[in-house]
Amino acid sequence: MVKVAIFGAAGGIGQSLSLLVKLDQNVDELALYDVVNAPGVGQDLSHINTKAKLSSYLPENDGLAKSLENTDIVVIPAGVPRKPGMTRDDLFKINASIIRDLAEGIATYGKKDVFILVISNPVNSTVPMVAEVLKKFKVYNPKRLVGVTTLDLVRSNEFLKQMLPEDKIDSSNLFVPVIGGHSGDTIVPLFSIGCPEYYKKLSTEQRESLIHRVQYGGDEVVKAKKGMGSATLSMAYAGYRLTSSFIKTFKNEVSKEVAFIELNDQLKGAKEAKKIISEKYGGSHIDYFALPLILGKDGIEEVDYKILEQADEKEQEMIEIAVKQLEKNIVKGKNFISGIETSFSA
Ligand SMILES: NC(=O)c1ccc[n+]([C@@H]2O[C@H](COP(=O)([O-])OP(=O)(O)OC[C@H]3O[C@@H](n4cnc5c(N)ncnc54)[C@H](O)[C@@H]3O)[C@@H](O)[C@H]2O)c1
Ligand SMILES: O=C(O)C[C@H](O)C(=O)O
Numbered sequence: 001m002v003k004v005a006i007f008g009a010a011g012g013i014g015q016s017l018s019l020l021v022k023l024d025q026n027v028d029e030l031a032l033y034d035v036v037n038a039p040g041v042g043q044d045l046s047h048i049n050t051k052a053k054l055s056s057y058l059p060e061n062d063g064l065a066k067s068l069e070n071t072d073i074v075v076i077p078a079g080v081p082r083k084p085g086m087t088r089d090d091l092f093k094i095n096a097s098i099i100r101d102l103a104e105g106i107a108t109y110g111k112k113d114v115f116i117l118v119i120s121n122p123v124n125s126t127v128p129m130v131a132e133v134l135k136k137f138k139v140y141n142p143k144r145l146v147g148v149t150t151l152d153l154v155r156s157n158e159f160l161k162q163m164l165p166e167d168k169i170d171s172s173n174l175f176v177p178v179i180g181g182h183s184g185d186t187i188v189p190l191f192s193i194g195c196p197e198y199y200k201k202l203s204t205e206q207r208e209s210l211i212h213r214v215q216y217g218g219d220e221v222v223k224a225k226k227g228m229g230s231a232t233l234s235m236a237y238a239g240y241r242l243t244s245s246f247i248k249t250f251k252n253e254v255s256k257e258v259a260f261i262e263l264n265d266q267l268k269g270a271k272e273a274k275k276i277i278s279e280k281y282g283g284s285h286i287d288y289f290a291l292p293l294i295l296g297k298d299g300i301e302e303v304d305y306k307i308l309e310q311a312d313e314k315e316q317e318m319i320e321i322a323v324k325q326l327e328k329n330i331v332k333g334k335n336f337i338s339g340i341e342t343s344f345s346a
Contacts (some may be wrong), residue, residue, distance in 0.1 A: 001029070001070075002026060002028050002073070002247055002250045003027075003028060003029035003031065003070055003071045003072050004021050004027055004030050004031070004072065004073045005030075005031040005032075005067045005068060005073070005074045005075070006018050006021065006030070006031070006032055006074075006075050007033045007067075007074060007076045007077070007078045007102050008033075008034055008076060008077040008078025008079065009032035009033060009034050009041055010034035010036055010038050010040070010041045011077060012081065012229050013235045013236050013239060014034065014041075015041055015236075016233055016237075017075065017235075017239050017243070018032055018041060018045055020236060020240035020243075021052070021240065022048055022052050022054070024052070024240075024247060025051055026244075026247050026248065026250070026251065027052040028053065029052060029054075029055070029070075030045070030054055031054075031057065031066075031068075032045075032054070032055070032057065032067070033064060033067040034078070035058065036058075038056040038057055038063075039056045039057075039058065041056065042056025043056075055067070064102075064109065065105070065109040071111065072111070072113075072114060072115065072250065073114070073115045073117065073243065073247065074110065074114055074115070075117045075119065075148075075239060075243055076099070076116070076117065076120055077119040077120060077235070077239065078098055078099070078120055079095035079121070081121075081229040082121070082222050082229075082230045083222070083229075084222055084223055084226065084227060086222075087183070087184075088122040088124075088182070088183045088218075089122050089125070089183070089329065089332075092125055095120050095122070096126070096333075099118070099120055100129055100337060103129065103133035103134065104133055107133055107137035107139050108137070110139075113141065113144065115144050115145075115146075115299060116130060116144060116145045116146070117246065117259075118130055118145070118146070118147045119235065119239055121182070122183060122329060123147040123148065123181065123260055124147075124183055124186060124288070124330065125332050125333030125336070126147065126333060127145065127147035127260050127261075127262075127288060127333070128288055128334050129333040130145060131145055131262050132333070132338065141299070142261070142262045142264035142267060143266065143267060143301075145261070145262070146259035146260065146261055146300070147182065147259060147260030147261070147288075147290070148242055148259065148260075149178060149182045149290045150239065150241050150258070150259070151231065151238035151239075152182060152214060152290075153175070153177070153238075153258055154238045154241070155214050155234075156189045156194070156214050157174035158171045159214060160174065160176065160191065160195065160199075160210060161174070163202070163210055167201075169198065174194060174195055175256070176191055176193075176194030177190045177193060177194055177258050177291075177292045177304075178214065178258060179258065179289065179290050179291050179292075179307065179308075179319070180289065180290055180318075180323075180326060181260060181288075181289070181322060181326045182260060182290070183325075183329070184215055184325070185318070185321050186322040186325050186326050187214060187322075188311075188315060189210075189214045189215075190307065190311050190315055191211075192311065193307060193310055193311065207314070218230060221234070241257075242257055242259065245257050245295050249295055249296055249297045252296075254294060254295065254296045254301070255294075256292060256293070256294055256295075257292070257293060258290055258291065258293065259290060260288060260289070261288065261289070261293065261303070262287060262288050263277075263289055264287075267302070268301065268302045268303065269302050269303035269304065273289060273303055273308060274286065274287065276305060276308045276309060277289060277308065280309070281316075281319050281320045282320060282323060283324075283326070283327060285327050286323055286326060286330070288326070288330050289326070291304055291305065291307065292307060
């Protein structure tokens with residue numbers, strides 16, 4: 001039995017992601033939760049003839065608690081998206097309390113071993129926030145919480161293909177690790193490691209333009225949508241890709257993914273990653289970072305820290321820049337929780 005819950009299921013990402021999860025034959029139950037329209041979206045999806053049983057909830061009548069009953073995986077795309085001219089950090093004001101409240105709900109009503117995937121921005125701050133809430137409630141397991149940065153990998157694969165049309169690259173087969181965080185300069189694509197054979201072909205100008213496009217790909221969509229939101233369809237695809245890797249762990253399948261995680265000593269390779277980030281890149285306070293990881297039935301089984309040393313010279317400079325920004329984002333998320341009393345009783 002695998003049950004997935006989606007918080008913010010009636011939104012732009014939420015609806016498409018719910019559709020993709022409903023189509024997954026490894027899912028037995030899908031619970032939708034939103035402050036608006038979840039029953040409508042749920043009714044619609046419930047007509048699809050796939051295995052997953054649908055349920056949908058609004059906050060009233062203990063909706064949040066019910067959506068979490070026996071839930072194995074919670075995916076969170078709840079909150080507001082950017083408008084042109086905004087940074088992801090500008091979303092903090094509104095999304096921080098939404099994410100805190102949902103995390104308190106998970107801590108209170110969720111299974112102890114639930115997997116939590118956070119999509120809501122700013123990811124660099126919302127993930128530390130969720131961890132702090134779970135720590136406060138003494139239910140935190142660092143192997144089971146990730147921030148979703150998969151869209152950065154998806155974009156890297158696709159933008160590289162678009163830059164080299166003659167090579168007829170199948171971008172669905174590439175794996176460009178994108179490390180660091182999920183905003184601007186904190187997004188560090190490692191093309192030299194993911195696809196050296198193609199990266200070698202690019203001029204310095206092409207490399208710079210490709211990296212910039214990956215770092216600011218989100219802005220392209222925000223601009224094109226002219227105030228009507230940010231990436232939803234590509235994000236649903238990326239979010240489903242990571243969600244499906246978590247779903248597969250219930251069939252004892254192991255996957256390699258990249259996600260934004262706490263570099264907690266309980267994770268194999270995390271201590272080494274922290275040491276390198278501190279000594280080589282000057283990030284002595286960095287305890288969250290997106291890195292390649294192995295996912296298995298207990299969640300994150302291993303973190304690939306070696307990649308931090310394998311990056312080429314330019315990429316190493318980018319990691320150094322990312323670390324500085326990331327530090328501020330992480331502290332901001334943690335401080336938000338430590339400064340506020342919880343509203344649920346533990
Ligand atoms: N991690 C990434 O790569 C990535 C990519 C794209 C978007 N995002 C982020 O995902 C979030 C959602 O984007 P979207 O385009 O789907 O926005 P949206 O406005 O279309 O949908 C958000 C949904 O969240 C719901 N919601 C608000 N408060 C809630 C609460 N307390 N509980 C449950 N649901 C609640 C809203 O009712 C809405 O249906 C944004 O913060 C956006 O920046 C992240
Ligand atoms: O750009 C945004 O605000 C949404 C998302 O983080 C993205 O990368 O598309």
